[in-house]
Amino acid sequence: MTIESLPPEDELVERLKNNDVQLFERVVKAYHSAMYGVAYSIAGQSIADEVVQEAWVSAINAIHKFEGRSALKSWLIRITANEAKTRLRKESRSVSLDAVDENWATDTRFTQQGHWAEGNPEWDISSPDDLLAADELQDCVKKHMVKLPDNQQQIINLRDVGGLDMDTICNILDITASNARVLLHRARDKMQQVVARFQRTGEC
Amino acid sequence: MLSCKHTIAQGTDYLDKELGFWRKVEMKMHLMICVNCRRYVKQLKQTVIMLSKGQFKQPSKEQIDQLKREYKETNSKQ
Ligand SMILES: [Zn+2]
Numbered sequence: 001m002t003i004e005s006l007p008p009e010d011e012l013v014e015r016l017k018n019n020d021v022q023l024f025e026r027v028v029k030a031y032h033s034a035m036y037g038v039a040y041s042i043a044g045q046s047i048a049d050e051v052v053q054e055a056w057v058s059a060i061n062a063i064h065k066f067e068g069r070s071a072l073k074s075w076l077i078r079i080t081a082n083e084a085k086t087r088l089r090k091e092s093r094s095v096s097l098d099a100v101d102e103n104w105a106t107d108t109r110f111t112q113q114g115h116w117a118e119g120n121p122e123w124d125i126s127s128p129d130d131l132l133a134a135d136e137l138q139d140c141v142k143k144h145m146v147k148l149p150d151n152q153q154q155i156i157n158l159r160d161v162g163g164l165d166m167d168t169i170c171n172i173l174d175i176t177a178s179n180a181r182v183l184l185h186r187a188r189d190k191m192q193q194v195v196a197r198f199q200r201t202g203e204c
Numbered sequence: 205m206l207s208c209k210h211t212i213a214q215g216t217d218y219l220d221k222e223l224g225f226w227r228k229v230e231m232k233m234h235l236m237i238c239v240n241c242r243r244y245v246k247q248l249k250q251t252v253i254m255l256s257k258g259q260f261k262q263p264s265k266e267q268i269d270q271l272k273r274e275y276k277e278t279n280s281k282q
Contacts, residue, residue: 028263029262033262061278110207115209119240128250128257131250161256161260195251
């Protein structure tokens with residue numbers, strides 16, 4: 001499902017400051033999902049809902065001070081990330097970084113010489129709208145997003161789902177730019193592979 | 205010449221325009237002659253757009269109602 005279009009940014013913020021409840025509901029529906037992804041990746045599943053709820057309340061209380069120096073969505077994502085960081089992830093995660101680092105040497109997509117072993121076929125479902133409309137595929141993407149190692153999951157949620165710029169992300173996660181780029185690529189590459197396998201085999 | 209494996213490893217930097225001049229030239233030359241990597245870069249871009257527009261977790265009706273109440277109350281105080 002895609003988000004319904006919201007009014008232009010200036011108008012949006014002005015109306016939110018002026019008690020437009022209907023518009024507020026549309027904003028919640030449009031951005032809740034991205035905020036949840038960020039909360040989940042940083043604070044863990046068990047308290048993600050709580051973190052998002054708290055982030056919204058902080059945002060409601062601060063909207064009158066919002067000056068529009070960043071997009072509203074970026075502002076909400078940053079509030080969510082900060083809220084999430086103050087809460088500790090409680091459940092333990094099973095993915096180890098070693099398992100991910102192995103991928104380069106053992107990536108079965110490529111031959112020893114670094115050529116595609118079996119080529120890379122076109123996707124049957126290829127436009128973003130068609131990809132989004134394929135429910136089973138979206139379920140599959142969702143399932144694999146949460147299986148990414150923590151740091152990859154955090155970056156892809158902050159960057160691609162949340163739309164933050166890399167400088168802001170490096171600040172939030174306290175990592176270097178080059179490290180962030182490597183992690184972002186690993187996460188995107190993994191998600192490309194998930195979509196590719198689903199298209200090739202129909203399996204998740 | 206870059207291998208395919210090295211080419212796709214630069215996919216994110218290429219899409220985000222983070223490659224230096226020569227690495228970009230090298231990458232473009234590879235993409236010119238390699239349909240598999242060309243497809244990969246396109247698919248990586250489609251994946252990113254899909255993620256930016258996807259709705260993975262809709263708020264429940266209760267959550268929305270609770271937030272609307274919070275919004276109304278906070279606004280009426282100001
Ligand atoms: Zn190639």
